[in-house]
Amino acid sequence: MDDQSDVYTDNSQNPADKLQIKNDWQVLSPVAILYFTVSVFKHLFGNLIYLIPVLAVSYKSVLEHPYIWLPSILVMFALITLFAFVSFKVYRYRLTEDNIEIRSGIFNKKHLNLPFSRVQNVKIEQPIYYRFTGHACLQLDTAGSAKNEAKLVAIKLSFAQELKTLIQNQVPNDIMDTDEHNISTSTTEVGVGSADNLGQQEKVLNQRKLSDLVIHGITSNRIWIFLGGLAPFYDNMFNSISEWLSTLGIELTELFNLQTRSLFEVGLYVLSLTMLVMFVLIGFSVIGAIVSFYGYTLSKLDDKYIRRSGLFTKHEVSMRLSRLQMIVQKQDWLDVLLKRINLKFEQTHSFSQNQNSSAANSKIIVPSIKPDESQALIDDAYPNNSLNNLVCNDRFTPISKGFILRNILFILMPVWLVITSFTIMNDKLMTSILVSVLFLGLCGLVVLRWKRWGVAKDKHFVYLRKGLIGVDYYCFPTYKVQQTQFKQNLFMKKRQLATVKFILASGSLMVPMINENLAYELINDGLYQVESCQKSWM
Amino acid sequence: MSATHFSNPTVSIEQLPSILALDKQSLCKKYAPINRLLNLSLTLLFCLIGTALYFQSVVNLSADFLYSLPYIIWSVALLGFLNTWFNYASDLAKNYTLRELDLHYASGLFFKKVVSQPITRIQHIELKRGPIERKVGLATLQVFSAGGDMHTFQIPGLPIDTAQQLRQFILQHKDVVKHG
Numbered sequence: 001m002d003d004q005s006d007v008y009t010d011n012s013q014n015p016a017d018k019l020q021i022k023n024d025w026q027v028l029s030p031v032a033i034l035y036f037t038v039s040v041f042k043h044l045f046g047n048l049i050y051l052i053p054v055l056a057v058s059y060k061s062v063l064e065h066p067y068i069w070l071p072s073i074l075v076m077f078a079l080i081t082l083f084a085f086v087s088f089k090v091y092r093y094r095l096t097e098d099n100i101e102i103r104s105g106i107f108n109k110k111h112l113n114l115p116f117s118r119v120q121n122v123k124i125e126q127p128i129y130y131r132f133t134g135h136a137c138l139q140l141d142t143a144g145s146a147k148n149e150a151k152l153v154a155i156k157l158s159f160a161q162e163l164k165t166l167i168q169n170q171v172p173n174d175i176m177d178t179d180e181h182n183i184s185t186s187t188t189e190v191g192v193g194s195a196d197n198l199g200q201q202e203k204v205l206n207q208r209k210l211s212d213l214v215i216h217g218i219t220s221n222r223i224w225i226f227l228g229g230l231a232p233f234y235d236n237m238f239n240s241i242s243e244w245l246s247t248l249g250i251e252l253t254e255l256f257n258l259q260t261r262s263l264f265e266v267g268l269y270v271l272s273l274t275m276l277v278m279f280v281l282i283g284f285s286v287i288g289a290i291v292s293f294y295g296y297t298l299s300k301l302d303d304k305y306i307r308r309s310g311l312f313t314k315h316e317v318s319m320r321l322s323r324l325q326m327i328v329q330k331q332d333w334l335d336v337l338l339k340r341i342n343l344k345f346e347q348t349h350s351f352s353q354n355q356n357s358s359a360a361n362s363k364i365i366v367p368s369i370k371p372d373e374s375q376a377l378i379d380d381a382y383p384n385n386s387l388n389n390l391v392c393n394d395r396f397t398p399i400s401k402g403f404i405l406r407n408i409l410f411i412l413m414p415v416w417l418v419i420t421s422f423t424i425m426n427d428k429l430m431t432s433i434l435v436s437v438l439f440l441g442l443c444g445l446v447v448l449r450w451k452r453w454g455v456a457k458d459k460h461f462v463y464l465r466k467g468l469i470g471v472d473y474y475c476f477p478t479y480k481v482q483q484t485q486f487k488q489n490l491f492m493k494k495r496q497l498a499t500v501k502f503i504l505a506s507g508s509l510m511v512p513m514i515n516e517n518l519a520y521e522l523i524n525d526g527l528y529q530v531e532s533c534q535k536s537w538m
Numbered sequence: 539m540s541a542t543h544f545s546n547p548t549v550s551i552e553q554l555p556s557i558l559a560l561d562k563q564s565l566c567k568k569y570a571p572i573n574r575l576l577n578l579s580l581t582l583l584f585c586l587i588g589t590a591l592y593f594q595s596v597v598n599l600s601a602d603f604l605y606s607l608p609y610i611i612w613s614v615a616l617l618g619f620l621n622t623w624f625n626y627a628s629d630l631a632k633n634y635t636l637r638e639l640d641l642h643y644a645s646g647l648f649f650k651k652v653v654s655q656p657i658t659r660i661q662h663i664e665l666k667r668g669p670i671e672r673k674v675g676l677a678t679l680q681v682f683s684a685g686g687d688m689h690t691f692q693i694p695g696l697p698i699d700t701a702q703q704l705r706q707f708i709l710q711h712k713d714v715v716k717h718g
Contacts, residue, residue, distance in 0.1 A: 482659045482685035486652040503685035524554040530656040531639040
């Protein structure tokens, strides 16, 4: 198989020349200085976000003393550049046949040694400033902790690609050595096929147009995160906006004055103003979606899914089909209206925890696709699944109505009773009415939650439906289960109900209050499938 | 794993081994009494501190606080006692089962819970022993899967020998040897 690894690389020149194992320490290309500078910046400003409110309050006094802030900014720049340069100088990497070593760090020296067979995930990232020189970052994830993650900071893009194929081909070789016989025969077949360059064609599964991304921007609720981030500035923003408007001859206080204008008029103003603000915010969200998903393609090479996207920084994430833990089909209420779906291919949880900043970028998510496209993708990953059938015929087993009773009677009701009796005793009728309305609304949500929640299973898969106003569908192969939990309290026992929790490597899924027998069946069958089929979960 | 040993008979759902019919093993007999002792002495300690506060004259405490202190002490004592009693009862209800291919741990008096961990999905095992556990020869078996730290399977209050045996059994299990 080692000889065939050449065949796997897609470069037409003889890649073995480039990939030949240099047993000495390599230096990065000088472009890396840029990368280190930027990462220091990101690091600094990531922390500085907390300081922004302080700066915003005192920025006038800061601006009044240019002798202080100008030199200090210059010194900061110089320090950062120096730091980046030294980081570049001390960074060394070495590739051996099945192993990568990275030495880095100025104060804390780090020596990382990572066998290729332990690599879970290979990610190529190309920041915008690397695009002119044709460099890229290669990130190698392991199943372990964040400390075990390697990043080759500035290597040629073509080299990164070759290295990626080399590393990813290392894994099946390993499996073949230890695992079943018939797998090995099938791989050799693929090997033969690849010699004819048949099995090696990358198949594009999905592409997203700009219009799709606009829809994704509108439907995904990133606006609220943005709003939260802006919270400290509301006061300032409002002041400056009203100042600006008054220079245009519009007085806000005049506009919203109920004494001089009719309620209808003011209402109209408020409505149009909120619409305007919403419009701007949605615009931001759309821009965010375009930045992260521009030029989106999802393709498949053998059993690997590859996602490429990004306007400024191009991301390439690839994942083996065997690493896929669960498929999640998410639909928010707006998605339901627009008939769009966000499809997520979930893999092991630890990856997304590793890079919390770029978590969205390291996941394989297909934004805002149409139902038939989503179904095609799901069928491609899990050929035997019957999700579509279940959804169309509504064959999910609903959870017990006791769920509504429990949540309203034992959680919402006591709180509501306490608050209303308290407010009524204190003669605050208005508050108690508001609280009651809120209570009714929450009860409605509980009913909706109950209505959405359902479970189904077939021979190989377990399906879960849940949601509130939107609907999410979860589908996972039963043998991927890591652990099961069966829960039942005395009330539930009396009514023969039970709660089941499946723990997967990508997170846990709960099915509350289903029939006891179904719960036992789910767990017994789940355990049986895990233990009887010798397939690895990875 | 070669093809000659392969067999795949049809299994109906009713015939599957059920977690309903587990052969329950109770924890070490010392576990519940020791926990009860610990809880009681903790309650007693709090009450003693409270009483000491009440009768001391080194620190000046407000009159209001001193007035309510006896009530606090009594309620702590009562709650502590109830808690101890409840914990003792639930400790007695805890049990575990080792089957050929999976481990189960059941707990809870009013809120019953059965956690099942297939051995083939185990990543690594730890035996945890605090100072008191070492003193009385108990151990806690922790089993980690890829489900994350939140879902660590653990069995407390095992006699150390049993815990070692369980550990050995899991480590030498064919599924772990193969996938670990």
